[in-house]
Amino acid sequence: MWLLHWLPLPLLAALGRGLGLALYVLVGERRHVTLTNLGLCFPHLSGAEKSALARRHFAAFGRSILELGLWWWASPERIRRLVRLDGGEQLAAYRGKPVILLVPHFVAIDAGWIRMALEHGLVAIYTRQKNRVFETAMNDGRLRFGNCALASRQEGTRKALKAMKDGRFFHYSPDMDYGPKESVFVPFFGVPTATITGLARLARLTGATVIPVVTRMAGDGYVATVGEPWTDFAGEGGADDLGNARRLNAFIEAEVLKSPEQYYWLHKRFKTRPPGEKGVY
DSSP states (O other), X not given: OTXXXXXXXXXXXHHHHHHHHHHHHHOHHHHHHHHHHHHHHOTTSOHHHHHHHHHHHHHHHHXXXXXXXXXXXXXXXXXXXXXXXXXXXXXXXXXTSOEEEEOOOBTTHHHXXXXXXXXXXXXXXXXXXXXXXXXXXXXXXHTTTSSEEEEEXXXXXXHHHHHHHTTOEEEEOOOSOOOSTTEEEEEETXXXXXXXXXXXXXXXXXXXXXXXXXXXXXXXXXXXXXXXXXXXXXXXXXXXXHHHHHHHHHHXXXXXXXXXXXXXXXXXXXXXXXXXXXXXX
16 A cells, blocks of 8 residues: 555556455445445335446445555645645634544545544544554544544543544544444435434533544545535524434435435445334344
8 A cells, every 4th residue: 555655546547446346346245334324215226226326336435445655655735736625724713722523435535534633633433453563554644634632432522522622623423333222213305314413412511513524536626625614503402403413414324415426335334224114124
Protein backbone atom coordinates (compact mmCIF):
# COMPACT_ATOMS: atom_id res chain seq x y z
CA MET A 1 0.00 0.00 0.00
CA TRP A 2 2.90 2.34 0.68
CA LEU A 3 4.28 1.67 -2.81
CA LEU A 4 0.85 2.08 -4.42
CA HIS A 5 0.27 5.51 -2.90
CA TRP A 6 2.94 6.95 -5.24
CA LEU A 7 0.82 6.11 -8.31
CA PRO A 8 -1.32 8.81 -9.95
CA LEU A 9 -4.90 8.57 -8.74
CA PRO A 10 -6.46 7.53 -12.10
CA LEU A 11 -4.17 4.49 -12.28
CA LEU A 12 -4.64 3.66 -8.60
CA ALA A 13 -8.41 3.99 -9.02
CA ALA A 14 -8.39 1.57 -11.97
CA LEU A 15 -6.45 -0.98 -9.93
CA GLY A 16 -8.88 -0.52 -7.04
CA ARG A 17 -11.92 -1.06 -9.25
CA GLY A 18 -10.30 -4.23 -10.57
CA LEU A 19 -9.69 -5.43 -7.03
CA GLY A 20 -13.29 -4.74 -6.11
CA LEU A 21 -14.68 -6.68 -9.07
CA ALA A 22 -12.43 -9.61 -8.16
CA LEU A 23 -13.76 -9.48 -4.59
CA TYR A 24 -17.31 -9.51 -5.95
CA VAL A 25 -16.57 -12.84 -7.60
CA LEU A 26 -14.45 -14.37 -4.83
CA VAL A 27 -16.06 -13.26 -1.57
CA GLY A 28 -19.46 -14.90 -1.74
CA GLU A 29 -20.61 -14.04 1.78
CA ARG A 30 -20.22 -10.27 1.31
CA ARG A 31 -21.72 -10.46 -2.17
CA HIS A 32 -24.76 -12.14 -0.61
CA VAL A 33 -24.98 -9.45 2.11
CA THR A 34 -24.75 -6.67 -0.47
CA LEU A 35 -27.37 -8.17 -2.78
CA THR A 36 -29.68 -8.79 0.17
CA ASN A 37 -29.35 -5.19 1.35
CA LEU A 38 -29.95 -3.81 -2.11
CA GLY A 39 -32.97 -6.08 -2.58
CA LEU A 40 -34.52 -4.84 0.66
CA CYS A 41 -33.83 -1.15 0.00
CA PHE A 42 -34.52 -1.10 -3.74
CA PRO A 43 -37.20 -3.76 -4.34
CA HIS A 44 -38.08 -2.13 -7.67
CA LEU A 45 -34.73 -3.15 -9.20
CA SER A 46 -34.60 -6.17 -11.47
CA GLY A 47 -32.12 -8.92 -10.74
CA ALA A 48 -29.78 -7.63 -13.45
CA GLU A 49 -30.03 -4.03 -12.17
CA LYS A 50 -29.35 -5.15 -8.62
CA SER A 51 -26.28 -7.16 -9.68
CA ALA A 52 -24.97 -4.23 -11.72
CA LEU A 53 -25.34 -1.87 -8.74
CA ALA A 54 -23.61 -4.40 -6.48
CA ARG A 55 -20.68 -4.63 -8.90
CA ARG A 56 -20.38 -0.84 -8.97
CA HIS A 57 -20.38 -0.86 -5.18
CA PHE A 58 -17.61 -3.46 -5.01
CA ALA A 59 -15.60 -1.45 -7.53
CA ALA A 60 -15.93 1.66 -5.33
CA PHE A 61 -15.10 -0.39 -2.23
CA GLY A 62 -11.99 -1.80 -3.92
CA ARG A 63 -10.88 1.74 -4.70
CA SER A 64 -11.39 2.79 -1.10
CA ILE A 65 -9.13 -0.04 0.11
CA LEU A 66 -6.20 0.61 -2.22
CA GLU A 67 -6.47 4.38 -1.80
CA LEU A 68 -6.11 4.17 2.00
CA GLY A 69 -2.38 4.51 1.38
CA LEU A 70 -2.99 8.03 0.08
CA TRP A 71 -4.59 9.11 3.34
CA TRP A 72 -1.93 7.39 5.44
CA TRP A 73 1.17 8.66 3.61
CA ALA A 74 0.49 11.30 0.94
CA SER A 75 1.63 14.86 1.58
CA PRO A 76 -0.83 17.48 2.84
CA GLU A 77 -0.49 19.30 -0.48
CA ARG A 78 -1.52 16.22 -2.44
CA ILE A 79 -4.44 15.50 -0.12
CA ARG A 80 -5.72 19.05 -0.58
CA ARG A 81 -5.52 18.59 -4.36
CA LEU A 82 -7.35 15.25 -4.29
CA VAL A 83 -10.03 16.00 -1.69
CA ARG A 84 -12.07 19.18 -2.02
CA LEU A 85 -13.70 20.40 1.19
CA ASP A 86 -17.01 22.06 0.34
CA GLY A 87 -18.58 24.10 3.13
CA GLY A 88 -15.44 24.23 5.23
CA GLU A 89 -16.48 27.65 6.48
CA GLN A 90 -19.29 25.90 8.38
CA LEU A 91 -16.67 24.05 10.43
CA ALA A 92 -14.43 27.09 10.88
CA ALA A 93 -17.34 29.03 12.35
CA TYR A 94 -17.76 26.40 15.09
CA ARG A 95 -14.10 26.04 16.05
CA GLY A 96 -13.83 25.84 19.83
CA LYS A 97 -17.52 24.94 20.24
CA PRO A 98 -18.96 21.45 20.87
CA VAL A 99 -19.71 19.85 17.50
CA ILE A 100 -20.76 16.34 16.48
CA LEU A 101 -20.02 15.60 12.84
CA LEU A 102 -22.64 13.21 11.47
CA VAL A 103 -20.64 11.11 9.01
CA PRO A 104 -22.54 8.24 7.33
CA HIS A 105 -20.63 5.18 6.17
CA PHE A 106 -19.85 5.97 2.55
CA VAL A 107 -16.77 4.21 1.17
CA ALA A 108 -14.83 7.51 1.01
CA ILE A 109 -15.19 8.15 4.74
CA ASP A 110 -11.41 8.00 5.35
CA ALA A 111 -10.72 10.60 2.67
CA GLY A 112 -13.08 13.00 4.42
CA TRP A 113 -11.48 12.39 7.81
CA ILE A 114 -7.93 13.09 6.63
CA ARG A 115 -8.98 16.21 4.70
CA MET A 116 -10.75 17.67 7.73
CA ALA A 117 -7.85 16.65 9.98
CA LEU A 118 -5.63 19.05 8.03
CA GLU A 119 -7.72 21.92 9.35
CA HIS A 120 -9.34 20.75 12.59
CA GLY A 121 -8.90 18.53 15.60
CA LEU A 122 -11.09 15.43 15.39
CA VAL A 123 -11.97 12.50 17.61
CA ALA A 124 -13.67 9.27 16.59
CA ILE A 125 -14.59 5.86 17.96
CA TYR A 126 -13.17 2.97 15.96
CA THR A 127 -13.67 -0.79 15.84
CA ARG A 128 -10.62 -2.87 16.60
CA GLN A 129 -9.33 -4.92 13.68
CA LYS A 130 -8.45 -8.60 13.73
CA ASN A 131 -5.11 -7.77 12.11
CA ARG A 132 -3.21 -5.61 14.59
CA VAL A 133 -0.56 -4.58 12.02
CA PHE A 134 -3.32 -3.18 9.79
CA GLU A 135 -4.97 -1.51 12.79
CA THR A 136 -1.72 0.19 13.79
CA ALA A 137 -1.14 1.49 10.25
CA MET A 138 -4.74 2.71 10.05
CA ASN A 139 -4.62 4.52 13.38
CA ASP A 140 -1.18 6.01 12.74
CA GLY A 141 -2.43 7.31 9.40
CA ARG A 142 -5.54 8.87 10.91
CA LEU A 143 -3.56 10.56 13.68
CA ARG A 144 -0.56 11.75 11.69
CA PHE A 145 -1.54 15.43 11.54
CA GLY A 146 -1.43 15.87 15.29
CA ASN A 147 -4.56 17.30 16.85
CA CYS A 148 -6.73 14.17 16.55
CA ALA A 149 -7.67 11.33 18.88
CA LEU A 150 -9.21 7.86 18.67
CA ALA A 151 -11.10 5.73 21.18
CA SER A 152 -11.86 2.06 20.65
CA ARG A 153 -15.48 0.95 20.82
CA GLN A 154 -14.55 -1.10 23.88
CA GLU A 155 -13.56 2.13 25.67
CA GLY A 156 -16.99 3.64 25.09
CA THR A 157 -17.68 7.33 24.58
CA ARG A 158 -16.00 8.73 27.71
CA LYS A 159 -12.59 9.22 26.08
CA ALA A 160 -14.21 10.72 22.97
CA LEU A 161 -16.27 13.14 25.04
CA LYS A 162 -13.17 14.29 26.92
CA ALA A 163 -11.40 14.95 23.61
CA MET A 164 -14.48 16.82 22.44
CA LYS A 165 -14.37 19.04 25.55
CA ASP A 166 -10.74 19.79 24.64
CA GLY A 167 -11.99 21.36 21.39
CA ARG A 168 -12.04 18.48 18.92
CA PHE A 169 -15.00 17.77 16.64
CA PHE A 170 -16.63 14.38 17.34
CA HIS A 171 -16.58 12.41 14.06
CA TYR A 172 -19.61 10.17 14.66
CA SER A 173 -21.04 7.42 12.44
CA PRO A 174 -24.22 5.92 13.94
CA ASP A 175 -25.53 4.14 10.83
CA MET A 176 -24.51 0.57 11.60
CA ASP A 177 -26.23 -2.32 13.35
CA TYR A 178 -24.93 -2.24 16.93
CA GLY A 179 -27.52 -4.69 18.24
CA PRO A 180 -30.78 -4.14 20.12
CA LYS A 181 -29.29 -2.35 23.14
CA GLU A 182 -30.12 1.39 23.07
CA SER A 183 -31.66 0.99 19.60
CA VAL A 184 -35.12 1.71 18.28
CA PHE A 185 -36.70 0.27 15.16
CA VAL A 186 -37.42 2.94 12.57
CA PRO A 187 -37.63 2.68 8.77
CA PHE A 188 -34.58 2.80 6.54
CA PHE A 189 -35.74 2.57 2.93
CA GLY A 190 -38.99 1.18 4.34
CA VAL A 191 -37.31 -1.61 6.32
CA PRO A 192 -37.62 -1.57 10.15
CA THR A 193 -34.00 -1.00 11.16
CA ALA A 194 -32.28 -1.07 14.56
CA THR A 195 -31.05 2.51 14.90
CA ILE A 196 -29.10 3.73 17.91
CA THR A 197 -30.29 6.91 19.60
CA GLY A 198 -26.79 7.98 20.63
CA LEU A 199 -26.58 10.98 18.32
CA ALA A 200 -29.46 12.81 20.00
CA ARG A 201 -28.38 11.74 23.51
CA LEU A 202 -24.82 12.95 22.95
CA ALA A 203 -26.08 16.24 21.53
CA ARG A 204 -28.23 16.73 24.63
CA LEU A 205 -25.43 15.76 27.00
CA THR A 206 -22.80 18.03 25.47
CA GLY A 207 -24.91 20.84 24.03
CA ALA A 208 -23.24 20.11 20.70
CA THR A 209 -24.35 21.23 17.27
CA VAL A 210 -24.84 18.39 14.77
CA ILE A 211 -23.27 19.05 11.37
CA PRO A 212 -23.52 16.42 8.60
CA VAL A 213 -20.50 15.59 6.42
CA VAL A 214 -20.62 13.23 3.42
CA THR A 215 -17.54 12.40 1.35
CA ARG A 216 -17.83 10.94 -2.13
CA MET A 217 -15.58 9.85 -4.96
CA ALA A 218 -16.04 12.34 -7.78
CA GLY A 219 -14.19 12.01 -11.09
CA ASP A 220 -10.45 12.05 -10.47
CA GLY A 221 -10.82 13.11 -6.85
CA TYR A 222 -13.07 13.36 -3.84
CA VAL A 223 -15.50 15.89 -2.43
CA ALA A 224 -16.20 16.21 1.30
CA THR A 225 -19.45 18.16 1.63
CA VAL A 226 -20.24 19.89 4.92
CA GLY A 227 -23.97 20.40 5.32
CA GLU A 228 -26.00 22.96 7.22
CA PRO A 229 -26.09 22.55 11.00
CA TRP A 230 -29.16 20.70 12.26
CA THR A 231 -31.54 22.70 14.42
CA ASP A 232 -34.11 21.46 16.96
CA PHE A 233 -32.57 18.02 16.93
CA ALA A 234 -31.66 16.86 20.44
CA GLY A 235 -35.12 17.08 22.00
CA GLU A 236 -35.86 15.78 25.45
CA GLY A 237 -35.57 12.01 25.02
CA GLY A 238 -38.32 9.38 24.91
CA ALA A 239 -40.59 9.97 21.94
CA ASP A 240 -38.21 12.62 20.68
CA ASP A 241 -35.48 9.98 20.33
CA LEU A 242 -37.76 7.97 18.05
CA GLY A 243 -38.37 11.02 15.89
CA ASN A 244 -34.67 11.86 15.87
CA ALA A 245 -33.84 8.33 14.72
CA ARG A 246 -36.35 8.68 11.89
CA ARG A 247 -34.79 12.00 10.91
CA LEU A 248 -31.33 10.42 10.92
CA ASN A 249 -32.36 7.56 8.65
CA ALA A 250 -34.32 9.84 6.32
CA PHE A 251 -31.26 12.06 5.93
CA ILE A 252 -29.00 9.09 5.11
CA GLU A 253 -31.57 7.73 2.64
CA ALA A 254 -31.53 11.03 0.75
CA GLU A 255 -27.73 11.04 0.64
CA VAL A 256 -27.59 7.41 -0.49
CA LEU A 257 -29.89 8.13 -3.43
CA LYS A 258 -27.36 10.67 -4.74
CA SER A 259 -24.69 7.97 -5.19
CA PRO A 260 -26.13 4.56 -4.18
CA GLU A 261 -23.06 2.60 -5.27
CA GLN A 262 -20.89 4.44 -2.72
CA TYR A 263 -22.82 3.59 0.45
CA TYR A 264 -21.37 0.77 2.58
CA TRP A 265 -23.69 -2.05 1.55
CA LEU A 266 -21.31 -4.83 2.65
CA HIS A 267 -22.36 -4.34 6.28
CA LYS A 268 -25.19 -6.47 7.73
CA ARG A 269 -27.29 -3.40 8.41
CA PHE A 270 -30.47 -5.42 8.99
CA LYS A 271 -29.02 -8.21 11.14
CA THR A 272 -30.99 -7.18 14.26
CA ARG A 273 -34.69 -7.78 13.60
CA PRO A 274 -37.79 -6.83 15.59
CA PRO A 275 -38.88 -9.53 18.05
CA GLY A 276 -40.32 -12.53 16.27
CA GLU A 277 -39.12 -11.50 12.81
CA LYS A 278 -36.96 -13.90 10.84
CA GLY A 279 -33.35 -12.95 9.98
CA VAL A 280 -32.72 -11.68 6.46
CA TYR A 281 -29.19 -12.98 5.84
